[in-house]
Amino acid sequence: MTARADLAGRSDATDAPERDVLLSPQDYAAAARAKLDRAVWDYIAGGSGDEVTLRGDRAAFDRYRFRPRVLVDVSHCEVSTTLLGRPVALPIGIAPMAYHRLVDPEGETATVRAAGEVGALTIASTFASRTLEESARAATGPLWLQLYVLRERKVTESLVRRAEAAGYRALVITVDTPRMARRERDLRNGFSLPSHIRPANLDDGHKAGLHSGRAGGSTLADHAARHHDAAFTWEDLAWLRSLTSLPLVLKGVLTAEDARQAAGLGVEGLIVSTHGGRQLDGAVAALDALPEVVAAVPSECEVLVDGGIRRGTDVLKALALGARAVLVGRPVLWGLAVDGAAGVERVLSTLRAELEEAMALTGRPRLDALTPDLLHHSPGLAHPLTTNDRDMA
Numbered sequence: 497m498t499a500r501a502d503l504a505g506r507s508d509a510t511d512a513p514e515r516d517v518l519l520s521p522q523d524y525a526a527a528a529r530a531k532l533d534r535a536v537w538d539y540i541a542g543g544s545g546d547e548v549t550l551r552g553d554r555a556a557f558d559r560y561r562f563r564p565r566v567l568v569d570v571s572h573c574e575v576s577t578t579l580l581g582r583p584v585a586l587p588i589g590i591a592p593m594a595y596h597r598l599v600d601p602e603g604e605t606a607t608v609r610a611a612g613e614v615g616a617l618t619i620a621s622t623f624a625s626r627t628l629e630e631s632a633r634a635a636t637g638p639l640w641l642q643l644y645v646l647r648e649r650k651v652t653e654s655l656v657r658r659a660e661a662a663g664y665r666a667l668v669i670t671v672d673t674p675r676m677a678r679r680e681r682d683l684r685n686g687f688s689l690p691s692h693i694r695p696a697n698l699d700d701g702h703k704a705g706l707h708s709g710r711a712g713g714s715t716l717a718d719h720a721a722r723h724h725d726a727a728f729t730w731e732d733l734a735w736l737r738s739l740t741s742l743p744l745v746l747k748g749v750l751t752a753e754d755a756r757q758a759a760g761l762g763v764e765g766l767i768v769s770t771h772g773g774r775q776l777d778g779a780v781a782a783l784d785a786l787p788e789v790v791a792a793v794p795s796e797c798e799v800l801v802d803g804g805i806r807r808g809t810d811v812l813k814a815l816a817l818g819a820r821a822v823l824v825g826r827p828v829l830w831g832l833a834v835d836g837a838a839g840v841e842r843v844l845s846t847l848r849a850e851l852e853e854a855m856a857l858t859g860r861p862r863l864d865a866l867t868p869d870l871l872h873h874s875p876g877l878a879h880p881l882t883t884n885d886r887d888m889a
């Protein structure tokens with residue numbers, strides 16, 4: 497395969513037997529970019545505004561370096577843990593992302609099957625292109641459902657009921673998207689959904705307008721403007737709480753103040769996130785917000801983080817700063833785009849293998865013994881982003 501041969505940079509690629517040279521999530525990014533339509537690539541890769549926060553999420557990882565300890569028995573590094581009281585095989589889950597069928601004909605059910613193979617958590621999106629029931633049937637690993645609170649509260653209520661009935665274990669309420677930020681790549685491309693893809697969890701009324709693009713607009717942004725409830729507040733969270741006994745997790749919290757307020761309302765988990773640099777441009781990097789959020793909540797409130805995680809060493813840094821687990825977004829879609837479920841499985845197992853390696857080489861074989869003293873913070877460090885950021889091109 498030419499794309500693979502090019503990635504490997506081998507001059508004898510045509511004669512060589514095909515070898516698997518897609519090693520890192522970034523290799524999958526390059527292969528996915530070569531394969532996907534430009535507008536779909538841009539929708540996935542892009543951020544809002546000047547993409548300062550998109551780059552900042554990644555740069556934050558490079559400013560931490562490890563303080564490795566030696567002569568520790570690291571013959572076994574244990575990466576299994578629990579999330580909201582249930583076992584997971586690794587502290588790496590799949591972030592909620594809309595419309596997996598943009599990159600693969602099967603879409604979410606392939607993603608969920610792959611996660612099951614490695615025992616990882618999947619968070620299905622409100623805007624999935626497969627129904628939440630289809631994903632539940634395909635799942636052998638844990639599943640949570642992400643909710644956007646829509647103006648029509650009945651829709652949200654019915655999603656909650658369907659999630660309960662289908663066996664979802666938690667609800668993730670995304671709180672950083674009262675409106676969709678301007679994503680200039682999508683506006684330039686006049687981004688709209690291809691006609692065969694729709695928000696499968698929602699009724700046909702939600703299809704209206706999603707497929708007919710216009711120059712200078714994004715039909716996803718138009719849909720969000722019509723349907724997301726920008727008036728949803730802390731008071732309304734009590735309404736959601738009263739609807740269900742499923743654990744609630746808030747996604748998109750970046751400050752100690754909000755973390756405290758959420759914990760005070762009995763929220764079981766928080767996801768520290770900039771929405772992958774796709775919402776407030778100029779927001780603090782998720783990794784930099786993590787320590788204050790962790791410090792603000794009692795230990796029963798589990799804190800996860802996402803944004804820019806591309807290596808096992810990134811995972812270890814986030815865990816050392818107090819995250820119980822991390823989520824990965826774009827790398828999963830790259831894996832799915834390149835090789836369907838097998839690609840997703842490969843991306844997740846690579847991250848797990850890299851995490852185990854980082855634990856061994858830092859002398860930290862146990863997740864429950866990770867502490868911030870594993871890290872050295874160098875605020876002024878120049879960050880060598882160029883080679884590691886093919887995903888943003």
Ligand SMILES: Cc1cc2nc3c(=O)[nH]c(=O)nc-3n(C[C@H](O)[C@H](O)[C@H](O)COP(=O)(O)O)c2cc1C
Pocket residue numbers: 539540541591592593594621622623642670747769770771772773774802803804805823824825826827
């Ligand atoms: C294509 C795409 C679609 C997304 N859709 C959703 C969504 O439906 N709901 C949500 O809460 N977050 C959504 N996100 C944000 C992710 O859940 C996550 O916060 C972010 O992608 C993490 O950063 P990473 O991609 O650098 O790993 C989306 C992100 C991408 C790239």
Ligand SMILES: CC(C)CC(=O)C(=O)O
Pocket residue numbers: 594623673676716720771774
């Ligand atoms: C349909 C969008 C609201 C999904 C999303 O959250 C995103 O693209 O970042």
